[in-house]
Amino acid sequence: MENSFLSLLSVKIDFAKSHTFFPTIIIWILFILLALIFIFNGIPYLRSLFRGEISLNFSLEHVDKIRLPGTLILIVAYFMLMDYVGAFFPNMGYGFLFVSIPFIFLVSLLYVHDINRRKFMYILINAIIGPSIAWLVLAKLFNITLP
Template sequence: MESGLSSLLNVSIDFETSHLFFPTIIHWIMAGLFALILVTKVAPFLVAVKRGERTLPIVGEPMDAFRFFGTLALIVAYFYLMAVVGNMFPYTGYGFLFVSIAFVFLMSLMYMHEWTKKAVIIVAINAIVAPGLAWFILAKLFNITLP
């Protein structure tokens, strides 16, 4: 009887796959929540659209092509240049810092409706302070490696 009890209390861990335990649980929880959202929110909305009570919010709306494609281009350039600049200053996080400053500045300018001197100065200060603060907290305080 002792051998049966000791086998119940014996724990063996497969270290090659043990790191996948919690991500697998999280994936299933997220899939379940996604299905729940589809059933409770999207399906009734589509039924209302089919009956003519509601309309799809995107169809028929004018599109700002400059901002849409500009945003896509800036995001692609941001991730590409972060690696390029990060390789110039390895293990410092300067790739994140310098490219994030330019990204925030250009993205803010692109979405700004009125370009006044005061607004551009505020955007420039925000573009320096926000990524600088994030870089300082992540790279210096928490020692998180940034590109």
């Protein structure tokens, strides 16, 4: 009886599949959040759409023509560069660290309004401290392999 109870508290993860553990959890959390968003926002939106209270507008006049492509370019570059830089330092997580700092800095600069010296310093500090803490916690404390 005691051995069966202790076996419930032990976790065994195959090292060959360990890199899929946290992404799987994140994917399920995102699906649950998507379902909640659809339930609370999507259903009322569809009801008002079918009643004719609102109409679908597919014009591009309200699209931010700098931030949308800038974000897409930065995200693609982030993932491509993370793999490239990570290949120089295998299994150390430096690819994540060295690419996340400029990525967060550039995305923050892309979305900031009325930039001044104070906001610039906050962005710079956040871009350095945020990924550094995430890298320390994930790579050093929990020994999670990062690119």
